[in-house]
Amino acid sequence: MPPETKEPKRTSIGLKIENFTKSYDSVEVLRNVSLDVQPGEIFVIMGPSGSGKSVLLKHVAGLEIPTNGRIMIDGKDIAHPKTRSQLHMALVFQAGALFNSMSVFDNLALFPREHRLYDKKVLNEKVMTALQTLSLEDAAGKFPSQLSGGMRKRVAIARALVMEPEWILYDEPTSELDPTMGATITEIIADLREEFGVTSLVVSHDRDLALTIADRVAILMHGDLLELDTPENIKKSENPKVKDFLNPVIDIKNPRFKRKD
Amino acid sequence: MKQINKLLEHFGSAVILCLRSFAYLPSLPLQWRRLIEQCYLIGYTTFPIVAILSFFIGSVLALQAGYSLAPVAAQDFIGSLVGLSLARELAPVMTAILVAGRVGSAIAAELATMKVYQEVDALVTMNIPPERILVMPRLVAILIMMPVLTVVANLIGWIGGAIVAQNVDFIQLDTRIYFQGIQNFVKFRDILDGLIKAEIFGFVTILVACNVGLRTTGGPREIGGSVTRAVVISLILILVLDYFVTSALMNI
Numbered sequence: 001m002p003p004e005t006k007e008p009k010r011t012s013i014g015l016k017i018e019n020f021t022k023s024y025d026s027v028e029v030l031r032n033v034s035l036d037v038q039p040g041e042i043f044v045i046m047g048p049s050g051s052g053k054s055v056l057l058k059h060v061a062g063l064e065i066p067t068n069g070r071i072m073i074d075g076k077d078i079a080h081p082k083t084r085s086q087l088h089m090a091l092v093f094q095a096g097a098l099f100n101s102m103s104v105f106d107n108l109a110l111f112p113r114e115h116r117l118y119d120k121k122v123l124n125e126k127v128m129t130a131l132q133t134l135s136l137e138d139a140a141g142k143f144p145s146q147l148s149g150g151m152r153k154r155v156a157i158a159r160a161l162v163m164e165p166e167w168i169l170y171d172e173p174t175s176e177l178d179p180t181m182g183a184t185i186t187e188i189i190a191d192l193r194e195e196f197g198v199t200s201l202v203v204s205h206d207r208d209l210a211l212t213i214a215d216r217v218a219i220l221m222h223g224d225l226l227e228l229d230t231p232e233n234i235k236k237s238e239n240p241k242v243k244d245f246l247n248p249v250i251d252i253k254n255p256r257f258k259r260k261d
Numbered sequence: 262m263k264q265i266n267k268l269l270e271h272f273g274s275a276v277i278l279c280l281r282s283f284a285y286l287p288s289l290p291l292q293w294r295r296l297i298e299q300c301y302l303i304g305y306t307t308f309p310i311v312a313i314l315s316f317f318i319g320s321v322l323a324l325q326a327g328y329s330l331a332p333v334a335a336q337d338f339i340g341s342l343v344g345l346s347l348a349r350e351l352a353p354v355m356t357a358i359l360v361a362g363r364v365g366s367a368i369a370a371e372l373a374t375m376k377v378y379q380e381v382d383a384l385v386t387m388n389i390p391p392e393r394i395l396v397m398p399r400l401v402a403i404l405i406m407m408p409v410l411t412v413v414a415n416l417i418g419w420i421g422g423a424i425v426a427q428n429v430d431f432i433q434l435d436t437r438i439y440f441q442g443i444q445n446f447v448k449f450r451d452i453l454d455g456l457i458k459a460e461i462f463g464f465v466t467i468l469v470a471c472n473v474g475l476r477t478t479g480g481p482r483e484i485g486g487s488v489t490r491a492v493v494i495s496l497i498l499i500l501v502l503d504y505f506v507t508s509a510l511m512n513i
């Protein structure tokens with residue numbers, strides 16, 4: 001992140017999810033989820049795939065309307081159309097959601113260009129800095145279809161950085177990345193908080209990420225919030241489902257497949 | 262009942278999309294690059310087929326007119342017949358149909374893809390309304406390009422008719438008399454009516470394509486369905502509206 005970014009003026013009370021329920025065609029995907037994220041916090045949501053994590057993030061970003069309950073950010077209901085435009089919030093989509101018709105550079109430059117934030121030179125610098133942060137400087141002229149899965153993910157993160165948001169929602173930011181790059185992303189999330197007070201809501205399976213930088217961790221399973229605590233306490237959790245999720249046992253003694261002779 | 266509901270919902274969403282998009286009209290000067298790109302795409306993809314088809318439509322019109330008029334030695338009217346049919350009816354309708362097939366389908370596919378792969382969601386999270394950068398420039402571009410394409414269709418169609426009228430054995434109408442007929446009978450008003458129709462059809466076609474594309478939900482499999490739907494809906498609308506717009510224009 002470029003140094004001249006201003007510390008966000010926080011009048012904020014953070015994110016409050018109250019009794020949030022979501023159904024698609026009468027199938028409940030999330031049930032009565034309540035949690036809150038403090039300003040400046042790094043909040044990690046863990047859970048098996050299909051448990052509703054991406055759905056939750058989409059609602060926090062205001063892309064969908066809850067079936068029940070409310071999602072308040074800084075005291076405003078995110079379901080209200082005006083709210084989002086008052087927030088500086090970026091969402092890193094699980095699959096990247098890059099603009100396929102644009103080069104990597106233009107993907108990053110779209111937000112500042114459309115909002116007429118900087119002149120050409122500053123814009124160039126900001127985009128290149130974000131690309132360098134994620135070791136993508138060689139990809140600037142490429143198109144999303146020419147990138148590997150991990151590169152797309154990094155472009156998506158770089159695109160969020162250029163927006164200089166106060167809030168960043170990450171949907172599995174380190175999946176598809178090698179361990180080194182995963183560690184870099186983890187550091188970036190922590191640095192953004194240190195330097196700019198960015199609040200992060202991270203969906204991740206990455207235990208290293210969750211247990212090193214998170215202030216609090218929530219475990220979501222099959223639409224229910226099972227546990228919400230500090231990483232230390234989550235590690236000590238007595239809930240067998242949580243234990244099993246965090247420390248899966250690989251059992252090769254009892255083969256699943258048996259050849260019939 | 263369900264069908265009617267769906268129809269009304271589609272119609273309502275198209276009207277809302279139209280209003281929202283035009284609310285961003287003031288941002289047009291900032292988006293001139295997009296506008297030019299869209300105009301270029303519309304022109305580039307449809308110009309060659311419009312040219313070829315209007316040439317042959319003009320030709321066949323002259324042939325048919327000659328077939329009915331030559332036996333009564335009324336060839337002189339071929340020019341007016343070809344000219345009027347093209348200007349008032351065939352040039353705008355044919356151009357609109359080609360635009361639906363070439364441009365409408367492409368737009369529906371592009372926007373449906375963007376929707377399915379969450380690019381549209383990404384725009385929304387960036388506070389960049391999709392109506393502003395995806396829809397409005399396309400609607401303005403079609404309003405600019407429809408008259409151009411229709412005028413081209415008229416001119417080439419007239420020329421096609423002239424060539425046939427002069428060279429087919431049983432007609433043999435002098436080109437000068439043919440164009441004299443066009444000049445005498447095709448009024449500016451006829452061409453204007455045609456252009457108004459073209460504008461309406463083209464606009465509706467692109468609005469439908471954008472609306473259907475952006476309303477795509479589900480996975481990549483739905484993209485093809487959206488393209489078909491966009492083309493079918495706009496073809497029906499073009500032909501139905503044709504009657505009503507024509508009759509309305511006659512009463513003005």
Ligand SMILES: Nc1ncnc2c1ncn2[C@@H]1O[C@H](COP(=O)(O)OP(=O)(O)O)[C@@H](O)[C@H]1O
Pocket residue numbers: 024029047048049050051052053054055056
């Ligand atoms: N638009 C949708 N329509 C219907 N079901 C959906 C939709 N989006 C997600 N789901 C369902 O919600 C559940 C949770 O999905 P998701 O949040 O993507 O899981 P994950 O925790 O892996 O991110 C899944 O069972 C999925 O099938």
Ligand SMILES: [Mg+2]
Pocket residue numbers: 053054055094171
């Ligand atoms: Mg997910």
